[in-house]
Amino acid sequence: MTTERSTFLLDETQIPTQWYNVVPDLPEPPPPPLHPGTHEPVGPDDLAPLFPMALIEQEVSTEQYVDIPGGVLDVYRIWRPSPLVRARRLERLLDTPAKIFFKYEGVSPAGSHKPNTAVPQAWYNHQEGVTRLTTETGAGQWGTSLAFATAQYGMDCEVWQVRSSYDQKPARRTMMEIYGATLHASPSELTEAGRTILAEHPDSPGSLGIAISEAVEAALQRDDTRYALGSVLNHVLLHQTVIGEEALLQMQQAEATPDVIVGCTGGGSNFGGLSFPFIREKLAGRMDPVIRCVEPAAAPSLTRGEYRYDFGDAIGMTPLMKMHTLGHGFIPDPIHAGGLRYHGMAPLVSHVYELGLAEAESIGQLECFEAALMFARTQGIVPAPEPTHAIAAAIREARRCKETGESKTILTALCGHGHLDMASYESYLTGRMQDLDFPEEQLTAALAAVPTL
Ligand SMILES: Cc1ncc(COP(=O)(O)O)c(C=O)c1O
DSSP states (O other), rough: OOOOEEEOOOOOSSSSSEEOOGGGGSSSSOOOOOTTTTTTTTTTHHHHTHHHHHHHHHHHHOOOOEEEEHHHHHTTTTTOEEEEEEEOOHHHHHHSOOOEEEETTTTTTTBSSHHHHHHHHHHHHHHHTTOEEEEEEEESHHHHHHHHHHHTTEEEEEEEEEHHHHOOHHHHHHHHTTTOOOEEEEEOOTTTHHHHHHHOTTTTOOOOHHHHHHHHHHHTTTTTTEEOOOOSSSHHHHHOOOOOHHHOOOOOOOOOHHHEEEEESSSHHHHHHHHHHHHHHHTEEEEEOOOEEEETTHHHHHHHEEEEEEEEESSHHHHEEEEEETTOOOOOOOOSOOOOOOOBOOOHHHHHHHHTTTTEEEOHHHHHHHHHHHHHHHHHHOBBBHHHHHHHHHHHHHHHHHHHHHOOEEEEEOOBBOTTHHHHHHHHHHHHHOOOOOHHHHHHHHHHOOOOO
């Protein structure tokens, strides 16, 4: 019989009742979003056609904590608190003195961390009388999450799914339809933005930036409709802090303090959600973990992009945000981690990175899938393609520990399972998956199109 404890669970009563806002704790505030026409900071009225007022207030909030409404907690209780697991079997395979912990968000109905923000976004819209939400989805995880969340409050949901993902992941489409959502492959003929892209690139694989343009345009056309974004914005990262707050309690249970925190970054929401409460602890001097973003080599916004004002979408309809960007026109290769194929990084994650509170590395998809197989064959869970980047980074760190003999404590978020990503695994297992060269010329061209302020 083994007495080693591996899973750290919280009681339902320990679901956080407040989200944590890192902004007031940072040594300087993040630069504000700017109006694309005037280049002045955007005000609530500029955002009101897209978002409900409660979310706009959260977007600019300088309060350290925001209460989670009861109507949101009721839905969180379906799957929260989520487990924290010590990956002892993976540690043994790696023969490392490191301790690897992962916070598992794949237990949510959609199979990822995305419902942590989809539910409050749907709830606040519903409270303000909105009956229909539009959105984009890359991996399909976010679209599924919003479809699930809108179903909780009897709202309609319309999703523009990036073409490459729409073709690769028919099961995600079906899942969104089960929850009652309407799906379109993006670029689509339904919007001006989609038609513009298709006229130039009839075979466009799409991108998150293009799908955002379409969903935003569709939301602006009707009074009963607003838009919901699955990552990037401050209020999204705020909602995701339930991950880190729970993980802090669970690490205490495990009597462990992280030396290294790694998280995959597409738009930055699971990373921010996990790491911001730990950044609070770090800034308060209670611990000192190294905090590392892990991005795909095909969309390396932090490690190869520039820190400057750019649009959040491909066409240039959103406010300008100061962020690490590859250029809003950059279309990353159709790698399997569809949720990481975004040209920008959350302004708040970019800011934290600029302040030196986080570092970054990029990893190619072959190393990620190799790591995923090691993880699945030891811990049993098949990861979504996005968090395979976090696992690969955790394995790199654990291997370094083996070389140096250090027994560091590594914490990561396994932010989703890959049950609907079998085509990606099949491509890896049959040797068809490749690491693609990063197109430097395309990056230079895309950065040249970023507005100069
Ligand atoms: C499972 C999963 N992980 C990660 C991401 C990347 O988003 P973020 O960086 O906001 O966590 C996505 C996005 O779709 C996703 O579906």
